[in-house]
Amino acid sequence: MDYKDTLLMPKTEFPMRGNLPKREPEIQAKWEEANIYKQVQQHTEGRPLFILHDGPPYANGDIHMGHALNKILKDFIVRFKSMNGFHAPYVPGWDTHGLPIETALTKKGVKRKEMSVAEFRKLCEEYAYEQINNQREQFKRLGVRGDWENPYITLKPEYEAQQIKVFGDMAKKGYIYKGKKPVYWSPSSESALAEAEIEYQDKRSASIYVAFEVRDGKGVLEEGVKIVIWTTTPWTMPANLGISVHPQLKYVVVEAAGEKYLVAEALLEAVTTAIGWENPQVIQTVKGAELDRVVAKHPLYDRNSLVMLGEHVTTDAGTGCVHTAPGHGEDDFIVGQKYGLDVLCPVDEKGVMTEEAGEFAGLFYDEANKPITEKLKEAGALLNLSFITHSYPHDWRTKKPTIFRATAQWFASIKDFREDLLTAIAETKWVPAWGETRLYNMVRDRGDWCISRQRAWGVPIPVFYAENGEPIITDETINHVSELFREHGSNVWFEREAKDLLPEGFTHEGSPNGVFTKETDIMDVWFDSGSSHQAVLEERDELQRPADLYLEGSDQYRGWFNSSLSTGVAVTGKAPYKGVLSHGFALDGEGRKMSKSVGNVVIPAKVMNQLGADILRLWVASVDYQADVRVSDAILKQVAEVYRKIRNTFRFLLGNLDGFNPETDKVAITDLREVDQYMLVKLNKLIKNTKQAYDNYEFATIYHLINNFCTQDLSSFYLDYAKDILYCEAPNGKDRLAIQTVLYEALVSLTKLVSPILSHTADEVWAFIPGVTEASVQLTLMPEELSIDGAEAIEEKWNMFMNLRNDVLKALEEARNEKVIGKSLNAKVSVYVKEDVKNLLASIEENMEQLFIVSQFEVAGDVSEAPQEAVTLEYAAIVVSKANGETCERCWNVSEAVGEVEEHATLCPRCATVVKEHYVNQ
Numbered sequence: 001m002d003y004k005d006t007l008l009m010p011k012t013e014f015p016m017r018g019n020l021p022k023r024e025p026e027i028q029a030k031w032e033e034a035n036i037y038k039q040v041q042q043h044t045e046g047r048p049l050f051i052l053h054d055g056p057p058y059a060n061g062d063i064h065m066g067h068a069l070n071k072i073l074k075d076f077i078v079r080f081k082s083m084n085g086f087h088a089p090y091v092p093g094w095d096t097h098g099l100p101i102e103t104a105l106t107k108k109g110v111k112r113k114e115m116s117v118a119e120f121r122k123l124c125e126e127y128a129y130e131q132i133n134n135q136r137e138q139f140k141r142l143g144v145r146g147d148w149e150n151p152y153i154t155l156k157p158e159y160e161a162q163q164i165k166v167f168g169d170m171a172k173k174g175y176i177y178k179g180k181k182p183v184y185w186s187p188s189s190e191s192a193l194a195e196a197e198i199e200y201q202d203k204r205s206a207s208i209y210v211a212f213e214v215r216d217g218k219g220v221l222e223e224g225v226k227i228v229i230w231t232t233t234p235w236t237m238p239a240n241l242g243i244s245v246h247p248q249l250k251y252v253v254v255e256a257a258g259e260k261y262l263v264a265e266a267l268l269e270a271v272t273t274a275i276g277w278e279n280p281q282v283i284q285t286v287k288g289a290e291l292d293r294v295v296a297k298h299p300l301y302d303r304n305s306l307v308m309l310g311e312h313v314t315t316d317a318g319t320g321c322v323h324t325a326p327g328h329g330e331d332d333f334i335v336g337q338k339y340g341l342d343v344l345c346p347v348d349e350k351g352v353m354t355e356e357a358g359e360f361a362g363l364f365y366d367e368a369n370k371p372i373t374e375k376l377k378e379a380g381a382l383l384n385l386s387f388i389t390h391s392y393p394h395d396w397r398t399k400k401p402t403i404f405r406a407t408a409q410w411f412a413s414i415k416d417f418r419e420d421l422l423t424a425i426a427e428t429k430w431v432p433a434w435g436e437t438r439l440y441n442m443v444r445d446r447g448d449w450c451i452s453r454q455r456a457w458g459v460p461i462p463v464f465y466a467e468n469g470e471p472i473i474t475d476e477t478i479n480h481v482s483e484l485f486r487e488h489g490s491n492v493w494f495e496r497e498a499k500d501l502l503p504e505g506f507t508h509e510g511s512p513n514g515v516f517t518k519e520t521d522i523m524d525v526w527f528d529s530g531s532s533h534q535a536v537l538e539e540r541d542e543l544q545r546p547a548d549l550y551l552e553g554s555d556q557y558r559g560w561f562n563s564s565l566s567t568g569v570a571v572t573g574k575a576p577y578k579g580v581l582s583h584g585f586a587l588d589g590e591g592r593k594m595s596k597s598v599g600n601v602v603i604p605a606k607v608m609n610q611l612g613a614d615i616l617r618l619w620v621a622s623v624d625y626q627a628d629v630r631v632s633d634a635i636l637k638q639v640a641e642v643y644r645k646i647r648n649t650f651r652f653l654l655g656n657l658d659g660f661n662p663e664t665d666k667v668a669i670t671d672l673r674e675v676d677q678y679m680l681v682k683l684n685k686l687i688k689n690t691k692q693a694y695d696n697y698e699f700a701t702i703y704h705l706i707n708n709f710c711t712q713d714l715s716s717f718y719l720d721y722a723k724d725i726l727y728c729e730a731p732n733g734k735d736r737l738a739i740q741t742v743l744y745e746a747l748v749s750l751t752k753l754v755s756p757i758l759s760h761t762a763d764e765v766w767a768f769i770p771g772v773t774e775a776s777v778q779l780t781l782m783p784e785e786l787s788i789d790g791a792e793a794i795e796e797k798w799n800m801f802m803n804l805r806n807d808v809l810k811a812l813e814e815a816r817n818e819k820v821i822g823k824s825l826n827a828k829v830s831v832y833v834k835e836d837v838k839n840l841l842a843s844i845e846e847n848m849e850q851l852f853i854v855s856q857f858e859v860a861g862d863v864s865e866a867p868q869e870a871v872t873l874e875y876a877a878i879v880v881s882k883a884n885g886e887t888c889e890r891c892w893n894v895s896e897a898v899g900e901v902e903e904h905a906t907l908c909p910r911c912a913t914v915v916k917e918h919y920v921n922q
Contacts, residue, residue, distance in 0.1 A: 003890040003907065006919040007727045008736075010655025014768045018647055020612020024760045028140065031763075036778060037145055040082055041089055041542075043779050050086040052078055053537060053547035053577070054146075055560045056095035056154060056529050059131040060104060063138045065586035065594065065631055066553060068604040072620040073583060073699070074551055075144045079756035080694040084782045089542045090145065093152040093532065094135070096128040097458040098525040099189050099397050117456050118494040124457040125155055125491075138605060143613045143759045145778075152536045154459075154528045161486035162535035163528060164462050168478030169571045175413050176451075178471060180343055182326075182333050183450040185405035186395035187351025187365070191454045192409055193395060193402060197526075203392035203401055205232040206369050209275055209319070209383040210376055211261065212243060212296035212305055220290050225253055225260045227296050227307070228271065230318035232388060234372045235365040238357040239325035240298060241341045244310035244332075247289040249320055256280035262291075264320020271319050275384045288313075299381035300372075301358065310335040327406035330447055345406040349454065365403060410452035410461055410521065417570055418443065424565060424575035431581045431697060432626045438557050439565070439580075449566060451524045458522030460493040464502060465517045466510025476503055493518065530563030533576030550577040554584055581697055583625040589632025602631050614758045615640050621699040621757045642707055643761075646754070649710040650765045652719055653747040656726050660740045662771035667734070667741045669788055675721070675846050676742045677788055678798040682713045683746055684785040690753045691782055699757070706754055714746065717802070724850050728891040730914050748772070749783035800840055800875075801851075804831075807873040808852050814871055815880035825892050828856035828884065832866035832877040855883035855894035890915070 031037075052074055057067055074090070081088040101124050106112065112120050136148055152159060170176050184193040211226035227243055245251065250265040256277035263271050265285065272280055294307035305324075312331040313322050326336030327345030336343065346356035353360045353368050359375075360368045376382040393402045414421070421443045430436040452461055462481040464472040480503040484492050493501060498518040507514070537545035546568075552560055561580055568576035587593060588600040595601065607616050619639045623629040669677065686709045693701040722739045729736040747769060755762035755777045766777040774780050788794070808831070812824050821827045829852060833841070841848070841859055848857040866877030885896035889906040899905045901912035 001915075001919070003911070003915065006890065006915050008658075008729075008731060009727060010652060011658040012651060012654040012768060014651050014654045014765065016648070016651055018612060018614070018643065018761065020614055020760065021609050023764065024143070024608075024613050025141075027760045027763055028143070031145075031776075034775065036776060037147060039776075040145070040778055041087070044082050044087040047085055047087040049544055049548075050078075050081040050088040051537065051543055051547040052081075052088070052090060052549045052551060053532065053543075054090065054092045054152075055550060055552040055556060056093035056152070056532065057135065058098070058100060059094045059096045059128045059135065059153075060100045061131070063135055063604055065602050065604060067135075067139075068142055068616060069583060069586055069620055069625065069629065070551070070553060071139050071142055071144045072617050073581075073625060075142070075146075075617075075759070076621070076694075076699055076756045077549065077551070077697065079145060079759065079778070080782070083752065083755065083778070083780060084691065084694070090147065091150070091152055091536060091540065091543065092136075092139065092144075092146045092148060093536065094128075094132050094154065095525060095529050096125075096132070096153055096155040097522070097528050099191070099455060099457075101127055101131075102455065102457050103397075112456070116494070118491050120456055121491050121494060128153075128155060141608055141613060142604065143617060145759070152532065152540075154525075154532075154535075155489075157486050157489040158539060159532075159535040160459050160490045161482045162539055163459055163523070163531040164478060164482040164485055166531040166534050166567050166571055167462060167523070167527070168473065168475070168482070170412060170567070171473040171478070172475065173416075173570065175416055175570055176410065176473070177413060178408060178410050180406055180408045181411075182328055182330055182343075182345075182404040182406045183409055184393060184402050185349075185351075185407065186398060186400070186402050187349070188398040188400040189395055189455075190349045192407065192450050192452060197396050198393045198402065199396040200391045201394045201399070202389050203394075204387055204389050205392070206234050206373060207232050207384075207386045207388045208234055208373060208376070209271070210237070210299060210323070211259075211381045211383055212299060214262075214294060215297050215304065216295040218292075218294050220286055221253065221262065221284075221294055222260065225262055227262045227294075227321050228275075228319045228383065229321050229323040230271075231323045232390065233328070234369045234376075235347075235353070236323070236325045236328045237300060237372050237376070238346050238353070238360060239327050239344045240305055240323055241303075241326060241336065241344055242306040242308050242324040242332075242339065243296060244308050244313050244322040244324045244335050245288040245291050245320065246311065246313035247287070247292075247309045249288045249313065249315065251286050251288055251291065251320065252282045253284035253286075254280035254282050262321065264315055266315040267318065267320050270317075274386075299379045300375055306339060306341065308335050308339045328404045330404065333406065343406045347403065347405055349407075351403065366401070409450050410463075410519075412449040412451050412527075412566065412570070414443070414446055414448050414566065420569050420573060421565060424569050428575050428577060429579040431579065435554075435557060435561075435580055435582055439561060442558060442562060443565070449524075449563075451527050452521040453524055455522055458525060459490050459528055461519045461521050461523055462493075463519040464498055465519070466508050467513060467515050468510040470508075470510040471519075472508055472510075472516070476506070524563075526559060526563035527567070529560055530567045533564055533568050534571060537576065545572070545576055546574060547577050549579045549581060551581045551583070554582045556582065584628035587628050587630050589630050589635055591628070591630055602633075602636075607636060611636060611640055612760070614760050615643055617757055617759065618643050618703070621703040624700055642703075643758075645715070646706065646710050646758070647761065649714055649719075650747070650750070650761070652715075653743050653750075654765070654768050656722075656743055657740060657747065657770055659731070660737075660744060660770055662744055665732075665737050665740065666744065667738045669786060672738050672741065673735070673846055674794055674798065674844070675718075675851070676738045677791075677794050679713070679718050679742050680745060680786055680788055681791045681795045681798075682709070683742075683749055684788065684791070686713075687749055687753065687783050687785050694756070702753075702757065706750070709750070717805075718742070720853060721851055724853070724891060724893075728911060728914065730918055733914075744770075745786065751777055752780055752783050797840065797843070800837075801844065804833075804837060804840070804875045805852065807875045808854075808878060810873060811871045811878035811880050812854070820880055821882060824853050825855050825887075826883055826894060827854045828858075828881050829854050830858050830860035830879040830881070832861050832863045832870060832879075833859060833875070834863050837875055838862075849893070855885075 078088045078090045214221050214225045252265045291307050296305045324332045326333045326341050326343045346354045351365045353363045355361050425440050498516040537543045564576050725735050751762050751765045762777050815821050870877040870879045883894035885894050886898035888908040890911040895908040904912040
């Protein structure tokens with residue numbers, strides 16, 4: 001007979017090659033058909049809620065690696081929670097208002113000026129839904145499980161209705177006001193911007209020192225003394241109404257180049273160098289406070305510039321005398337208000353100088369720098385002109401510079417509830433911990449939130465105006481507009497007149513004739529998404545506020561984390577989240593920002609088409625996502641190799657469980673040999689540490705735990721050791737069933753543990769596991785640790801054995817290199833050991849040859865008796881020689897007993913017995 005046919009080799013239809021790009025869509029189709037999301041929700045109903053609230057990505061364009069990183073991380077958490085005792089519904093969302101959609105339509109040739117606002121907004125809505133449908137399919141392809149058929153969308157009527165209520169609640173508490181003050185203004189977008197919409201880029205600017213001649217020195221300065229200011233925005237000189245000095249600083253009047261100049265004493269040396277004065281002489285020293293209300297003459301116009309005291313003045317740069325234009329700077333505005341200055345802003349919404357700028361009218365602000373500087377020179381007021389490159393605020397969408405510009409805007413008054421915000425931050429759990437400090441500092445230092453935008457595509461600010469100009473925001477109007485939006489959507493605001501948007505019979509003393517107008521500005525998109533705690537968590541029955549977790553990129557400390565906190569605390573007094581987790585950005589393999597022009601962009605769709613979503617998911621698990629992460633073809637190739645090892649482990653486990661029935665064949669833990677119990681102790685540790693890592697959102701730890709368990713504990717030791725027993729012993733042999741029991745426990749536990757990460761592969765494996773009853777691993781619970789008596793002692797003992805085994809493996813490798821043996825089954829191993837190792841080996845009942853995968857093994861004596869040729873290592877001195885006897889044709893062990901059973905002359909006694917009892921006459 002052919003003895004090969006009597007070996008119980010692994011047998012499974014689980015494919016060795018993942019072929020994920022083809023197989024994953026098939027698995028996803030099954031999920032869709034079975035409505036796996038709904039099944040999981042029904043299965044987990046009644047458990048404690050865990051709500052991860054999805055921060056809405058913007059509905060424009062294909063998803064990028066940052067999207068993939070974010071959504072996959074969320075999916076890990078939601079999947080784990082629903083397998084670990086929680087009910088964890090996940091409602092994905094989209095942010096749909098704002099400039100990018102307006103810009104996209106303009107690029108497509110839509111002529112906005114040729115249609116009504118309502119018509120243009122309809123086109124914006126259609127475009128947004130196209131983008132949502134595109135992105136939704138891409139997110140689903142990542143394997144992200146959620147309520148995709150019922151997402152939240154910021155343009156939906158029910159969402160907008162709740163947003164109006166948030167605005168109304170804030171207005172009722174006095175947090176909403178209209179005021180003219182300088183805000184970030186984007187000439188390229190023709191709109192105000194919030195701080196969250198600002199990013200800093202380098203810009204080259206003119207740097208000028210300008211002299212303002214004193215008209216009225218208030219008895220402190222002589223007339224004709226020139227106060228020196230420094231600015232990098234010459235275009236704001238027409239808006240200058242004052243000069244700020246610090247009350248506590250020392251100022252000096254110096255004589256230089258035949259004139260007298262005033263600068264801060266601490267900056268005299270720097271100013272001297274910049275302007276090029278030669279040996280200036282100090283002729284007077286005054287304290288800043290003494291200069292209060294000194295009057296200087298504006299160098300370009302026949303008007304005064306008032307000297308004012310301001311705490312914002314520093315000696316970091318400049319002259320200590322700060323050019324103050326209340327229409328173009330926040331500090332300038334504050335000090336100007338204190339001194340009763342006008343808010344002069346001679347720049348329009350396009351960034352063009354107005355008539356108030358005199359001869360510079362009609363120039364774009366940046367182009368006005370040169371003629372203004374030339375005019376200052378002509379007037380003898382320009383002391384120095386140079387150019388500097390510095391970090392300057394830009395519009396994060398158009399990537400073009402912004403300006404500070406005073407306009408009438410709607411604001412949310414952060415200062416009125418700042419302390420509540422700071423308390424809410426302290427009560428929130430932040431991962432990483434530095435997130436708390438980051439947001440705390442932002443909120444502590446931020447000004448009021450400018451919430452109005454001069455755009456068409458967004459949620460209108462629900463304010464009416466009486467004939468006398470008084471803004472009308474009442475419970476009655478807010479509730480009415482909210483219900484109108486819920487019924488018709490916010491487009492109704494642009495389709496109807498003010499009188500038709502007000503409650504029937506509405507009257508107001510400021511409108512005796514019953515004439516009303518309505519606000520035309522829309523809300524900042526951050527107010528849209530920042531209202532989601534009300535519009536989603538409160539609106540939907542299956543969710544709750546506060547959410548357990550918000551998880552977004554680290555840029556959202558200034559964005560969604562911030563705006564959600566502001567509206568949440570304003571409305572409820574509490575943060576809308578119990579915990580906040582943030583991740584870094586996806587960079588290329590060299591740590592550079594991805595850019596189409598550089599050609600280093602890694603596209604999720606391409607990765608999934610080539611390698612599969614599970615490789616992308618495993619990459620997410622492998623990185624330290626709380627910092628910026630790197631991704632490249634080479635990195636993904638390494639991850640794919642780890643995936644291959646994990647998949648091969650699953651295949652080996654499945655293959656060796658062919659014919660195993662867990663109902664009847666499982667061996668009780670107490671009846672297992674110690675080596676088998678040792679593997680279950682290792683499995684217990686894996687279960688405990690992996691679940692703990694999931695709870696702590698430490699996915700890279702899980703990646704390493706799973707990889708190490710598969711490659712080291714299983715492949716390098718237990719599975720290698722088990723092969724001889726699994727393949728060669730009798731099918732129902734006690735040792736074989738014991739090993740199969742361990743393999744079964746490991747297989748079921750591993751499949752569950754990797755399911756949140758390798759969601760497709762885990763479901764694929766689950767379908768092949770004997771004896772499982774659930775249709776999907778997603779409908780199971782995370783594995784529990786098994787009860788093993790004396791687990792600590794077993795682990796300690798067998799860890800020591802593993803150390804000895806490592807020494808034996810090194811000695812075998814050396815013998816192989818020296819051609820003493822071929823494979824390890826050709827070897828006889830003689831060990832010389834100390835007493836403790838001798839006692840260890842004496843206490844092990846398992847077959848030593850099988851444990852070491854050699855044909856012959858002996859404890860030959862004490863370590864002191866080791867012959868000269870022995871390899872002396874940490875736990876033993878080892879001699880490896882050729883095993884004595886013949887090689888068994890069936891198990892490949894070398895034995896002197898081969899041939900003892902006459903009718904099977906080429907087999908060892910063990911194999912001959914198995915063949916006789918189980919395969920002869922079959």
